[in-house]
Amino acid sequence: xxxxxxxxxxxxxxxxxxxxxxxxxxxxxxxxxxxxxxxxxxxxxxxxxxxxxxxxxxxxxxxxxxxxxxxxxxxxxxxxxxxxxxxxxxxxxxxxxxxxxxxxxxxxxxxxxxxxxxxxxxxxxxxxxxxxxxxxxxxxxxxxxxxxxxxxxxxx
Numbered sequence: 001x002x003x004x005x006x007x008x009x010x011x012x013x014x015x016x017x018x019x020x021x022x023x024x025x026x027x028x029x030x031x032x033x034x035x036x037x038x039x040x041x042x043x044x045x046x047x048x049x050x051x052x053x054x055x056x057x058x059x060x061x062x063x064x065x066x067x068x069x070x071x072x073x074x075x076x077x078x079x080x081x082x083x084x085x086x087x088x089x090x091x092x093x094x095x096x097x098x099x100x101x102x103x104x105x106x107x108x109x110x111x112x113x114x115x116x117x118x119x120x121x122x123x124x125x126x127x128x129x130x131x132x133x134x135x136x137x138x139x140x141x142x143x144x145x146x147x148x149x150x151x152x153x154x155x156x
Contacts, residue, residue: 007042007054010149011061014038030131032138033106035062037146039076040083040105041098045150048084055080071120075112079105102143106136 018034025031039058043051059076083105110132 003046003050010042011035011038011058015061027138028130028134030134030138032142033135034142034146036076036079036106036109037102037139037142039080040102041143041146041150043080043083044086044098044101046084048081051080051082051084052077053080071113071116074116075109078112079109096144098143098147099140103136103140106139107132110135 014034022031022034035058039051039055042054046054055076055078056073058080059070059073062072062076063070083101086101114127
């Protein structure tokens with residue numbers, strides 16, 4: 001099956017799950033970001049070039065629902081490249097290494113997106129370290145559940 005077609009099918013499925021099931025689930029008012037975890041695992045599976053391309057596409061999709069700033073377009077492209085580059089060395093074929101990998105990316109993504117929003121909104125945001133840790137933890141806990149979709153039985 002064509003990777004491009006598979007990407008959009010999986011993106012659609014994860015988007016529906018994110019908007020229906022996960023919108024009702026929260027832990028201290030924080031929800032896991034299934035689309036971000038999807039992007040990190042997809043880039044880890046396909047490499048940095050496809051990670052960048054699909055990061056841009058996912059970022060454009062997410063930005064179309066959000067702020068007037070191309071926040072996700074920029075950050076998802078960066079994280080697509082980094083996850084694609086690093087995964088070739090760190091997580092492919094290692095289920096439990098994906099947890100700290102996604103946790104670390106979630107923390108850095110949260111901080112990058114916060115600072116981009118802070119820059120464009122001229123200092124009108126508040127920062128919550130608790131929200132950062134809980135959000136990154138939920139993303140990291142979701143990652144091993146999604147890992148088999150991307151890596152079990154896969155051939156590059």
